Amino acid sequence: MRVAIVGATGAVGQELLALLAERDFPVTELTLYASSRSAGKTLTVGDETYTLRALPEDGNLRADVVFSSAGGSVSKAHAWRWAEHGALVIDNTSAWRMDPRVPLVVPEVNAEAALSHRGVIANPNCSTIIALLALAPLHRAFGLTRATVATYQAVSGAGAAGIDELRAQTEAVLAGEAPTPQKFAHPIAFNLFSHDSAVGEDGYNVEERKLLLESRKILDAPELMLSATCVRVPVFRAHSEAIHAEFARAVTLEGALAVLRAAPGVRVVDDRPNNHFPMPLEASGRDEVLVGRLREDASRPGALALFVSGDQIRKGAALNAVQIAEHLARQGALRARELSA
């Protein structure tokens, strides 16, 4: 299969490269695209050295599958042109997620939706993917009606620049210097702040709106009510979320635990005697989303409280995209062009 990565030098691009190798994705030819600034430079992956290319003017990426994570404006401008040249575009940006022509897919939740693509499939927002790994099986079992979510989001969600900023600022503060925000508007070292996306008229920011709208689309639950408070915390690469969830049907702790233990992509970490629950440090580098702190919500009969941590770059972005491609390949719906030609 001819694979192209657009945005190969970014945090998600790097993770995609690692995952393709680790999971033995059947790559026959790998082409790496980057910004015109990086084009011409080389990138070594395992034993291979690749020359980074600028995006071609004609839109032909010479690939069967394109993983796009170069940013929303790039995907907005080019995704359908790439698809017209025969590529399946799996887009990691927010550009096309809410477009009715575009399936929005978490393979453990709605893999079947991927099959109806017209050339572009969208990878959901990282916070949405991580929340839904836990909420989707509970929704299927009990009928999710409302959720309130408070997030603890890692700086990796803002890319490599976010990671660099946390490290540099923390070093400065420990040395007695003032933190100098560059990527973020506010200091991130030993601090936290409301998510760095624009705030709308209703007071919700773009990240919070994504959690609501994308969850509705992925779960095919247009009446789902969801209110999120998204917060950036000084953690490198896994997002956590405290969730209160209400259901249409009666739910017990045991019933919910049984559902989560059987859920794909979920690892239940709920060791009360040892106070061991999901933590970003343990979620980092893992494929599974960690789910725990499961409680019957003391403030509402039939509701649940829970806490999740998931690797934002991995399952929240790169891994989910690769899993979409793998699912289509397993269904025989993703063919190398040489096979279908």
Add this chain to the structure above:
Amino acid sequence: MRVAIVGATGAVGQELLALLAERDFPVTELTLYASSRSAGKTLTVGDETYTLRALPEDGNLRADVVFSSAGGSVSKAHAWRWAEHGALVIDNTSAWRMDPRVPLVVPEVNAEAALSHRGVIANPNCSTIIALLALAPLHRAFGLTRATVATYQAVSGAGAAGIDELRAQTEAVLAGEAPTPQKFAHPIAFNLFSHDSAVGEDGYNVEERKLLLESRKILDAPELMLSATCVRVPVFRAHSEAIHAEFARAVTLEGALAVLRAAPGVRVVDDRPNNHFPMPLEASGRDEVLVGRLREDASRPGALALFVSGDQIRKGAALNAVQIAEHLARQGALRARELSA
């Protein structure tokens, strides 16, 4: 007024010393008590040098007001004996908070309760104080029925040892070493974890239970429903909380904002265009609790979402205790023993 501080070398004790000076509390004599390990050592405050004393066997602290922050076991064992010797004990620990003989006081919320003390007044849990500065005025205006809370708690809640651990671990991780947890069970550098208090049979930990039970007592709202998820984050000294609140009476954004803008001890920080909302770094060292991210809850008509940050050592502990004493003094209910003798 003769003042004693029990636990003078701890994080809260140190803040108490600073506040008494800063607020010109009418101290005629200041006696500092510490553990037998520290007794005999000296402590310099401003121009004065104090010798730290061990707690006297006879329970007579020779003080009109005792601020106790040496830990729950010390207060449990001695608070009423100190009171029998004529002292008003303002207890910063959890030892007596839920005792029906003991008022649990946040001066901005239920100052009048302090007047009915029998020698011991309890200072609430820090997370409770910080949440109630915002929730109590909303409760009075609209009738709070239910709240879900997710906390982002600073390491200072675990005392000076927590602060030292965050600093030391962060330095280690930045130097490429593994973090070595001592005070906390899990790494805190660039990580977060479920609050380090024991987990009960219903899955809620002690901190979460305090938030529920103390809020009910302070608000005199025995039917209030509240579910909290308490989380320790790598922040030095201010706690933040994401809150969803439901009310008995209709509430609008404008109405809630007007209530909060008029609320004592609250500073509204809600600058949507500049994405500037409450942050622990800006709450640190301030008397007020910062309140913002105020939204009509998109998931339930008539509910509100908000975010608060407050200095955990200051308003969450030491300042609240001093304010209780100041309130009683203003009411003429706190007399130096020489005056009443």
